[in-house]
């Protein structure tokens with residue numbers, strides 16, 4: 001079972017590399033403004049989770065700089081995700097707002113949010 005999971009993980013990561021989209025290009029000022037906006041965003045993920053791959057591909061396509069956190073191997077961030085986010089599920093995007101940190105779960109919701117922010 002562990003071997004199957006290991007091989008499946010390798011295939012998922014190989015396919016992620018194979019299908020990596022070309023990043024959008026924008027004017028330097030626009031890119032810098034986006035980089036500033038995302039500077040405190042964190043993407044909680046597992047390395048070989050297909051839902052996380054889906055979000056990572058969109059992050060690449062939109063050419064966003066978002067820090068990634070391995071919520072499986074990084075025990076401290078795993079604890080933060082569970083306690084502050086409310087559940088142990090990835091992907092989850094956390095980002096600060098004036099009224100506090102938002103914990104956005106669900107890959108489709110995260111992708112929709114990223115597209116809206118960059119539209």
Ligand SMILES: N[C@@H](CCC(=O)N[C@@H](CS)C(=O)NCC(=O)O)C(=O)O
Nearest residue numbers: 049050051088089090091106107108
């Ligand atoms: N509907 C969710 C599904 C996310 C999901 O199932 N994530 C799995 C990893 S692939 C998870 O967080 N599992 C928690 C665990 O393994 O404890 C989405 O689209 O984001």
